[in-house]
Amino acid sequence: MSETSTPTKAKQATERNNSIGQELLIPSLAVISGLIIGAIIIALSGANVLDAYGALFKGSFGSLSELIAGIKSFSATGDQTDLLKSIYPFTESLVAATPYILAGLSVAIGFRCGLFNIGAEGQLLIGSLCSVFVGYSVKGLPAFIHLPLTLLAGAAGGAVWGMIPGYLKARFGAHEVVNTIMMNWIAFRLSDWLLSGPMKSSGFRPVTPNVLATAELPRFFAAPLRFNWGFVLALVMAYVVYWFLFKTTLGFEIRSVGANPDAAKYAGMNIIKNFVFVMAIAGGLAGLAGATQVLGVDHWVGQGFSAGYGFDAIALALLGKSHPFGVVLAALLFGFLRSGATDMQSMAGIPIDIISIIQGLIIVFIAAPDIIRWFYRIRSANVGANQARHA
């Protein structure tokens, strides 16, 4: 967490010399190990592993034969239906990856500053509530104003929710882990109340009204496909975060504070300002994750909206080593897993919760790379030995 040990110079040198292949070695092995243990659990529960993982694969990528058939019928008759149907699973995975990218960036940027943002879940929920509110209540605006406004409302809501623990940490030294957890639960209760009272739509269920058409993120394809501009937005944000962290002075300050707060303070950097600022950005990114999910996919918010994106985001940030591009890769992986798991549940009868188990195991393996090294007999002990801890 905020306590970081300074790696020795020799270690830094070896870390710098590591090729990308070695950087990817431990995360890949962690993912593979997670999937293997997942397979063992599926087998122990009395199901066929091949059926299950087959359904998972087909559910996340689609099948090649259907794609070929789709292309054939499209080129022959000009009928898109089969083609769209065949790319549906693949695009659904990208849709699932969208909030993962943004929430993962939220946790990652916190890690970079030595802050542990467990509150992405709450920030995401508040962000989605703010954006849905602006989305359905502000009427009469053209789309090119209304849509940015709703996105901004989501980001602002999340930012405020993240800024509070950041401020409490900076001003009073209150631990951000505990405070972000508390903020999560306050957000859950607040949303319960909003959904059953002030923001409830006229129907029977506790859900908000739909956002107006002017606030929806445009979709790329016709009806059943939900693939939308949110994914592009998430990729752009990943690049912006990369640029911000590695190409700007402020980003350098943030990374310095994360690497060694004492040294950063000694160099005249304002740690307090950085804590508040970083938590606001982290919250904003999580809020944006909620906003893209509302505006691009669901168009309304109901109970159990966020479904653990904020907690999975911790696994993502660790898996991506808190690097924006790493987070994007990890988010794509999780997106494919989650979207495929839905099919696995309906086709092979394996509960979707198996994905949580695999994700939890991946966290353990990334955080304790010695387990992986011991299991796969990897000799070099200094490859990213402490990286997960510092990240």
Added chain:
Amino acid sequence: MTNTNKVINTALAKRTQIIYGIVLLVLGLLIYLLFGRNTEAGVTTTFGLNLVNAQAIKIPDLVVPSQATVLAMVAIAVFFGAYQLARGVRSTGLLIGIIAATFIISFLIWAAQDKSFSLTGMLSSSLVRATPIALAALCGVISERSAVINIGIEGIMLVAAQIAVVTATVSGSLYVGLICAILVGGLIAAFHAYLVIHFKVDQTISSVAINIIGTGMTSFISSRFLQKATDELNNSGTFPIISIPGLSKIPVLGPVLFENNIIIYLMLALVIVMNIVLFYTPWGLRTRAVGEHPKAADTLGINVYLVRYVNVIVGGMIAGLGGAYFTLGSVGRFDEVMTAGKGFIGMAAMIFGKWNPIGAFTSSLIFGFADSLQVKLQILRVPIPSEFLLMAPYIVTMIILTGVVGRAIPPAADGKPYEK
């Protein structure tokens, strides 16, 4: 050095004193505005002191005039506020007590004016609802006193709750279920301890992983097995209520404290035992030394790792007991994600209770009270959304953590791995 410290301390104490004084005065005003003005003269509030099925000797119900009592509470708050500003009371515990008592009493009188309200039932359900919170808090206290953070209590309790109900149903004995739950709790905590002590994994990350795996695993097993075979696997029954002869005859106290099931008695016993162990035994001294200054403890020949392992595992066993409460002590079956954040409220109670078993128990009671109050308020049809009462424990914890009202200081080495 000591002199400057003293100056800083007096300045801090002065500031705290003024803040408390102002808080009490504002509270007096608030009670008057919210409740005093809205109660009518001549109306009474009835507090029921007898439970229908209890063995206690019946006593007459407590009937108080609504408006007069609320105004008396205003007077008490204002008096203590003024006294605090002028002279100052040393004990912050007393002040918090006054704040809570005056507010809650006037709130209840306002909410139940012209109606009857079962006070004994309310207190009894507070203790019942406080039980899992207190057990989670005790788990946190014992492991954080040895400087190991455990946020995975929620996950441990979920797994233990499920194991308890399944083993109890299959074996036909509730006690087998209870023991299995405790053992599983210890086992998961041992895994956490192994990760954070041996591999020096970040304690928060390890706990988060335990929560994610615990939630996933129990939901997986529940939807794959338990839902299909409820009677064979997920129907254990619950522990019977044990009335303690003699003591259960005492009015009010009897039904609240001495007519409970075994898990609640175990929880009460654990609070006392842990307080003795932590503050009056060599093991407790070692634990606290390891939590405050592991290097010094090591120099004195204390095995830091051993102390941490034992404390974390014992904590896990206590959390396992808390998990068993959800199924064997309460409803007799497992539902997905049935702990509903109680593990995190337990963590809040631990902080609110300043890492002290008695304090943690008292705060759990307050949180349990808030929890049962929101149910009661729905029955009384009070126009306050119950969600806001459920938020209260979290908000209170955040305020406490700021240190403006009564600083909560964790053990000095909390969360840091120890390297020889």
